[in-house]
Amino acid sequence: MKKKILIYSLLLIMIFTMNIQTFAAENTQRVINPNKPMVALTFDDGPSQYTPRILDVLNENNSKGTFFVVGSSINRNKELLTVMIEDGHEIGNHSYNHKDLTAISQEELYRQIVGTDDLLEIATGHRTTIMRPPYGRNNVEMNKILYKPIILWSLDTRDWENRNAETIKNNILDNVKDGDIILMHDLYDSTAEAVETVVPELIKRGYQLVTVSELMEYRGLDLVSGQVYRDMYK
Numbered sequence: 001m002k003k004k005i006l007i008y009s010l011l012l013i014m015i016f017t018m019n020i021q022t023f024a025a026e027n028t029q030r031v032i033n034p035n036k037p038m039v040a041l042t043f044d045d046g047p048s049q050y051t052p053r054i055l056d057v058l059n060e061n062n063s064k065g066t067f068f069v070v071g072s073s074i075n076r077n078k079e080l081l082t083v084m085i086e087d088g089h090e091i092g093n094h095s096y097n098h099k100d101l102t103a104i105s106q107e108e109l110y111r112q113i114v115g116t117d118d119l120l121e122i123a124t125g126h127r128t129t130i131m132r133p134p135y136g137r138n139n140v141e142m143n144k145i146l147y148k149p150i151i152l153w154s155l156d157t158r159d160w161e162n163r164n165a166e167t168i169k170n171n172i173l174d175n176v177k178d179g180d181i182i183l184m185h186d187l188y189d190s191t192a193e194a195v196e197t198v199v200p201e202l203i204k205r206g207y208q209l210v211t212v213s214e215l216m217e218y219r220g221l222d223l224v225s226g227q228v229y230r231d232m233y234k
């Protein structure tokens, strides 16, 4: 009899935990409504020690970000980058070591961009499909050679300059509009701190936080190589 009760109890526990697992899976499922407001949070120059903190906030809020990484930081962040890609965040190319790409030779340009993609592929098995040139500097000739869509931004938090979580937060919340591509850097404690309050607040205001590629896809815009994008309206 005791044995029977034990078996029944175990069965009940099994059924109960299975239900919880199903519920958890449903709960993390992400559904984007193309008719509702959406913005893309983008982070340049990393990964750094602050990137995991930003990722935690995005993951906890069922949101995705875009990270324009520098090639020189890839090797020491292999595991992190692999997890970021698995979690559905987007990785973009931000050159190897943050050179002004309009001021270097074609050969160097190739090394800066293709070399960074090669490193990412070795580290994670993935190459980038979008890029953001350092300082946003680009020209028609360069864009043709690079053969990637050039992603700039429509809302600049100037986080590298102010290094103040409150200012970064206000720069976003006072100016944000549907379709924005928001520029930040995952290099500073103040940026991570701002993200912790900005992400839940944006969601509360009805914004969906999507990657750059998702933003374009959900709004029916094709990302074309060599073309410059500042927001979903170009």
Ligand code: ZN
Pocket (backbone or CB within 6 Å): 044, 045, 094, 098, 134, 135
């Ligand atoms: Zn940069």
